[in-house]
Structure formats: structure tokens, C-alpha cells
Amino acid sequence: MLAPAQNKRLAGLHILVTAGPTHEPIDPVRYIANRSSGKQGFAIAAALARLGARVTLVAGPVTLPTPPAVDRIDVETAREMADAVDRALPADAAVMVAAVADWHVEPASQKIKKGDATRTLALAENPDILATLARSPYRPRLLIGFAAETERVLEHATAKRIRKAADWIVANDVSGDVMGSATNTVHVVTAAGVESWERLPKDDVAARLADRIADALERTP
Ligand code: CTP
Ligand code: CA
Numbered sequence: 001m002l003a004p005a006q007n008k009r010l011a012g013l014h015i016l017v018t019a020g021p022t023h024e025p026i027d028p029v030r031y032i033a034n035r036s037s038g039k040q041g042f043a044i045a046a047a048l049a050r051l052g053a054r055v056t057l058v059a060g061p062v063t064l065p066t067p068p069a070v071d072r073i074d075v076e077t078a079r080e081m082a083d084a085v086d087r088a089l090p091a092d093a094a095v096m097v098a099a100v101a102d103w104h105v106e107p108a109s110q111k112i113k114k115g116d117a118t119r120t121l122a123l124a125e126n127p128d129i130l131a132t133l134a135r136s137p138y139r140p141r142l143l144i145g146f147a148a149e150t151e152r153v154l155e156h157a158t159a160k161r162i163r164k165a166a167d168w169i170v171a172n173d174v175s176g177d178v179m180g181s182a183t184n185t186v187h188v189v190t191a192a193g194v195e196s197w198e199r200l201p202k203d204d205v206a207a208r209l210a211d212r213i214a215d216a217l218e219r220t221p
Contacts, residue, residue, distance in 0.1 A: 008052030
């Protein structure tokens with residue numbers, strides 16, 4: 001058993017975590033969403049707080065309890081998430097676990113009626129929160145993205161790390177039943193290469209990742 005002080009490796013550091021899906025309204029009763037449950041992001045926020053970090057968790061619409069000692073900001077849309085992230089800065093590290101909707105539509109002010117089936121939805125791209133943060137003057141010194149892929153997982157994740165100027169991309173294959181499940185099989189893609197972890201409970205992925213984050217922040221003070 002470690003002494004409590006040694007356990008609190010992230011004491012004094014502020015870490016930002018995004019989690020869950022975003023919802024993009026179509027009309028007052030409908031929205032665009034995705035299957036993210038928020039479990040992995042909430043587990044990561046909890047694990048970072050256990051190591052003593054001050055954690056700000058920007059959460060999309062999920063039905064999960066707030067982890068102990070975590071500051072939670074609830075948002076609905078990608079644009080609200082981008083604003084909340086902005087306001088939470090600066091941070092020493094950021095872990096962008098959220099499955100941010102890639103597009104929004106201009107919502108109709110009244111409920112669209114069934115008979116209006118010929119209507120098309122004009123998609124407009126949402127801000128890329130991770131890529132924007134990577135290029136901002138407030139870039140955290142460790143910036144971690146997630147990549148949920150259904151094919152060519154490592155190829156896509158490696159390209160994403162470069163394109164988004166993230167330090168690490170944690171990739172997972174969501175072609176099975178990962179979304180909503182309690183376990184996850186992840187690959188950590190860094191400048192040094194790829195480290196594949198065995199299938200683990202999401203809480204264990206979170207604890208291991210929190211340790212890696214503490215290692216990295218200790219190496220680059
Ligand atoms: N992300 C973000 N803002 C967005 C979209 C994605 O911050 N508007 C972040 C996610 O939180 C995640 C990472 O970027 O950490 C990768 O998300 P992903 O959806 O896999 O990447 P995209 O660039 O949107 O590519 P794809 O076309 O595969 O969806
Ligand atoms: Ca996306």
C-alpha cells in the first residue's frame with residue numbers, strides 16, 4: 001500500500017475531460033445523437049480525481065452519476081461543449097473522450113410534421129474541439145484524443161493524431177458492442193508508436209491511462 005501522498009501524483013494539476021455524446025436538435029422534440037454512453041470518459045475523470053487532480057468534466061447528455069470530487073459541467077450540443085471547454089481553460093492536460101456530433105442542423109422552431117417527408121436536413125459541420133484546442137495558445141501540455149473506429153483502427157487513429165495535432169490518440173474498435181459496454185480494448189497511439197492493451201473493464205482502462213498521464217506530466221514539468 002502506498003502512502004496517501006504518493007498516491008496523489010496529480011495533486012495541484014488541472015485536467016479537463018470531455019465525455020458522452022452531444023445532441024444536436026432538429027426541432028423542439030428531436031435530435032441527432034450517437035451511441036456513446038459516457039462510461040469511459042466518466043471513469044477517466046474519476047481515476048484522475050483519485051490521483052489528486054482537479055478535474056473539470058464537460059459532459060454531454062448521459063445518465064451517469066458525477067464521480068467524487070469532480071467538477072461537472074453539463075452541455076447538450078457540440079457548440080455548447082466547445083464553449084464550456086474554452087471557459088474551463090487553462091488546463092495541464094485534456095482528455096477528449098466525448099463522441100462529439102460532427103454536424104448540426106438549423107433546428108425548426110416548431111415540431112416537424114409527419115407529412116413533411118420531403119424535407120431535407122442541411123448538415124453544417126461542428127467545431128472540432130480537439131483540433132481547435134491543439135492549435136490554441138492555451139494548448140494543454142498533454143492533449144489526448146479518442147478515436148472510435150469501425151475499420152482500419154490503427155491506420156485511422158495514427159492519421160487522426162497527426163491531423164488533430166494531439167499528443168496521444170486512444171483508439172478503440174467499436175464495430176462490436178463497446179458502446180455502452182463495461183469493457184474496452186484500446187490502442188494508445190503516440191509519437192513513439194502504438195501500445196495495445198488487453199481487453200479491460202473501462203475502470204481499469206481509466207486507471208491505467210491516469211497513471212500514464214501522471215508519468216507523462218512528471219516527465220515534462
Ligand atoms: N472531437 C472533437 N470535436 C469534434 C469532433 C471530434 O473534439 N467536433 C474529438 C473527439 O472528442 C475525439 C477525437 O476528436 O477525441 C476524435 O474524434 P473522431 O470523431 O474520431 O474524429 P473526427 O475527426 O470527427 O473523424 P471521423 O470522420 O472519423 O468522425
Ligand atoms: Ca467524428
